[in-house]
Amino acid sequence: MRNLLSTELFRIFRQRKTYYAIIAVFILEAIIMISAYMQGREILDLFLENLTDTFEFNGNLLNGNLIVYLVLNSFWFHIPLILMVVVSGFLTSEYQDRTVEAVLLQPVSKLKFIGAKYMAALLFTAFMLALLIVTTFLFAYLVFGDGDLVVYLEGLSFFEPHEAFSRLVWAFASGSGTMLFYAVVSLTLAVLLREATATWIVAALFLLVTTLLLRFDFGSEGLNTYFFPKLTDTWQALFYVEVPWDAILTKSLVLLGYSALAALLGIAVFIKRDIT
Amino acid sequence: MRYFLLLIGTLGMAAAMQAQDIDPVLTQVKARLDSIAGFEVTVQMEVDIRYVNMPVKTAELSYQQGNSVRIRSEDFVMIPKRGLDFGLGELYKYPFMTLNLGEVEFQGRPCELVKVIPTTDASDYSIATLWIDSQRRRIAKSQISTKKNGTFDINYAYKAPKDVLPEGITVNFQVADIRIPLRFLGREAQVDKGQLKADPGQKGAIRLLFSEYRISR
Amino acid sequence: MILEAAAISKSYGSLPVLKEVSLGLERGEICGLIGPNGAGKSTLFRIVLGLVRSDSGQVYLDSQARKPLGGIIEKPALYGYLSAVENLRVFARVQGMRLSRPEARDLLEQVGLPIDRHDPVRNYSMGMKQRLGLAIALLNAPGCLVLDEPFTGLDPIGIRDLRELVRQLAVERQIGILISSHNLSELGDLCDRLYVLHKGEIRHSGPTREILRRATLKYQLYGRGFLGSPTLSEAGEPLSDTSALISPGPHSIESLLARVAAEPGVGLSACIPQLDLALLLEKQPV
Structure with missing residues (x-):
């Protein structure tokens, strides 16, 4: 398994498309930062509009923390979309080039082969997220400086810089769980569909429907809490005044369960199916 | 001719009132405050508005007679537009007259209730009511109705009977509720919509706690 | 036998692809599986190589080696963005082999590939890819190789070299x-030896010369003086003085050629059997 995993990682970083994905993430990050900077003032004016009669404000709210928070919001759609396209490509390209067959002609078990794929998908996702998170913090603080973070969630909440930083880091950690879920799902879709374009379309559809269902009221407490679309925005809870750690932990574990389930489904189908 | 005399007389009386009718209690307080050339103080600010969650902030406040106060803070702070008029400079900025409504009791202390009415349109408040502790010659409470920014209700707390500078100020005000377009909302989008419409305004307060006055006289 | 497939059957849905197919392979032996497109050759090879499960039947391998069997199905599948050495090392690593660069270059030399090329193998010709595919199949020294249509896409020189x-x-x-x-x-x-597979069944099997003989009714002869040959005019219609298409009929081709060669004024320079696969596909007991 370690050998398979190391060759997976070696090949991932020898492919041009990996670098296209990294560049895409950077471009996305830059666009989000620029639009965050341009929109940030407008958002702040809206947030503070009704307080301007009563108060004068001292200090800069359009700072690195707000920019990082706005980049974090890109977790809603953009980052998972890029991740799903790239991660599903790890397998669909092998089906297309028939290298799945070539590897399985060697003394390699199907379980280990597909297991290594899932591991590589998780590691690659973690790498991309680390890259995104580190560069976001770095650029945001370097360019926009430090300061209080204001967010609108159950009212306007202000967090002091060290508090904002720790909440943002935890939110990124929690959001990363969601990204890993999407990565695993996309690989399972690749196992099921095998063909790149079909997998991309279904993955994008999955993401779209999940995002829509997040806001949908199922009329049942259980579904509204534990159906997987409802677990994809757990990271938002890090910005409640009182962080509901227990709920975050429970939801994260349930989402982890969904990820494991998706992976098991993919592994089972891959093992059961003939390589034709 | 008779009317003309009447007019002159009325105008003269009005001018005389302007000159004389600043309540002596207020004048005494102003004189006490004017003895302070300036000061610096550490202030803790606690915002109490239903939809604002803000930790208690600390800032350095400096006041120089004749200037408005300056606030320095590492953090983002919200400074009330009224309530920091330590030298009563804002009340005294434009001509006004006062009307003493007599003695009332406020928080167990006898106070003179003094209305301050601006006599020009330039002033940015329409009326101010002061509860002045006549024995201790300091303001216990004020209520300022501004022309643009609503009414501010300000309570003063003092450490020692002789103090003229407050240890704490609570500013109460009316504030409109927040309206955020849907696209900026997170998961709370569906929760507050009805409430927002039904609740056009609400009371808010900010509590300021002063410590370590460094006074220059 | 190093490899034996016994009574392999496989259907895709209601469509039978292989019907109780059996074959065997000895160490050092080259065995051919001949059949038209769609006969079930690739499916049989996929089953032998363990990529596809058979519905019934067994594959026996007489080997305790970690890799008893190497193979290429249709065209060799390679990582096009890697160089030949990198491909070899990746395929070695997945099976737990650590292949040094010099070892990889040795392998390339053994299959006749240049060792000084570092460009991605997507630039390689089909013949070179086949050779690299063979080198990969040979990793871990398997006792037998299964090569499915290895000559597809090769030019005549490529076929000869392979x-x-x-x-x-x-x-x-x-x-x-x-x-x-x-x-x-x-x-x-x-x-x-050859096995003839058609519609999922082995139709013939045996030594190559016997199978070829069964597949050959006619021979193309080249030489001179054919117009004056009585033997040739019996066995076929002389097309010209220098070439003839003959059917030996009840005689063996050897005796017929001996008779022709003995005739005065007739010279023979070539005899090419005209192989007819269709002849082998007729259903008859194996």
Whole structure:
């Protein structure tokens, strides 16, 4: 398994498309930062509009923390979309080039082969997220400086810089769980569909429907809490005044369960199916 | 001719009132405050508005007679537009007259209730009511109705009977509720919509706690 | 036998693809599987190689090696963005082999590939890819090789070189090689034995010369003085004085040629059997 995993990682970083994905993430990050900077003032004016009669404000709210928070919001759609396209490509390209067959002609078990794929998908996702998170913090603080973070969630909440930083880091950690879920799902879709374009379309559809269902009221407490679309925005809870750690932990574990389930489904189908 | 005399007389009386009718209690307080050339103080600010969650902030406040106060803070702070008029400079900025409504009791202390009415349109408040502790010659409470920014209700707390500078100020005000377009909302989008419409305004307060006055006289 | 497939059956839905197919392969032997497109050759090879499960039947391998069997299905599948050495090392690593660069270059030399190319193998010709595919199949020294249609897409020189390489592997390394093609002439002078597969059934099997003989009704002769040959005018219609298409009929081709050669004024320079795969596909007991 370690050998398979190391060759997976070696090949991932020898492919041009990996670098296209990294560049895409950077471009996305830059666009989000620029639009965050341009929109940030407008958002702040809206947030503070009704307080301007009563108060004068001292200090800069359009700072690195707000920019990082706005980049974090890109977790809603953009980052998972890029991740799903790239991660599903790890397998669909092998089906297309028939290298799945070539590897399985060697003394390699199907379980280990597909297991290594899932591991590589998780590691690659973690790498991309680390890259995104580190560069976001770095650029945001370097360019926009430090300061209080204001967010609108159950009212306007202000967090002091060290508090904002720790909440943002935890939110990124929690959001990363969601990204890993999407990565695993996309690989399972690749196992099921095998063909790149079909997998991309279904993955994008999955993401779209999940995002829509997040806001949908199922009329049942259980579904509204534990159906997987409802677990994809757990990271938002890090910005409640009182962080509901227990709920975050429970939801994260349930989402982890969904990820494991998706992976098991993919592994089972891959093992059961003939390589034709 | 008779009317003309009447007019002159009325105008003269009005001018005389302007000159004389600043309540002596207020004048005494102003004189006490004017003895302070300036000061610096550490202030803790606690915002109490239903939809604002803000930790208690600390800032350095400096006041120089004749200037408005300056606030320095590492953090983002919200400074009330009224309530920091330590030298009563804002009340005294434009001509006004006062009307003493007599003695009332406020928080167990006898106070003179003094209305301050601006006599020009330039002033940015329409009326101010002061509860002045006549024995201790300091303001216990004020209520300022501004022309643009609503009414501010300000309570003063003092450490020692002789103090003229407050240890704490609570500013109460009316504030409109927040309206955020849907696209900026997170998961709370569906929760507050009805409430927002039904609740056009609400009371808010900010509590300021002063410590370590460094006074220059 | 190093490899034996016994009564393999496989259906895709209600469509039977293989019906109780059996075959065997000895160490150092080259065995051909001949059949038209759609006969079930690739499915049989996929089953032998463990990529596809059979519905019934067994594959026996007489080997305790970590990799008893190497193979290429249709075209060799390679990582096009990697160099030849990198491909070898990746395929070695997945099976737990640590292949040093010099070892990888040795392998390339053994299959006749240049060792000084570092460009991605997507730039390689089909012949070179086949050779690299063979080098990968040979990793971990399997006792037998299964090569599915290895000549597809190769030019005549490529075919000749690959045949030479296959022969060399069988002779020098005593590897049993099972090789398939839809073209009888590609396998004729390479294989020791042939199996003929059609519609999922083995129609014939046996030594290559016997199978070829069954597949040959006519021979093309080249020489001179054919117009004056009584034997040739009996056995076929002389097309011209220098070439003739003959059917030996009840006689053997050897005796017929001897008679022609003995005739005065007739000279023989070539005799090419006209292989007809269709003849082998007729249903008759194996």
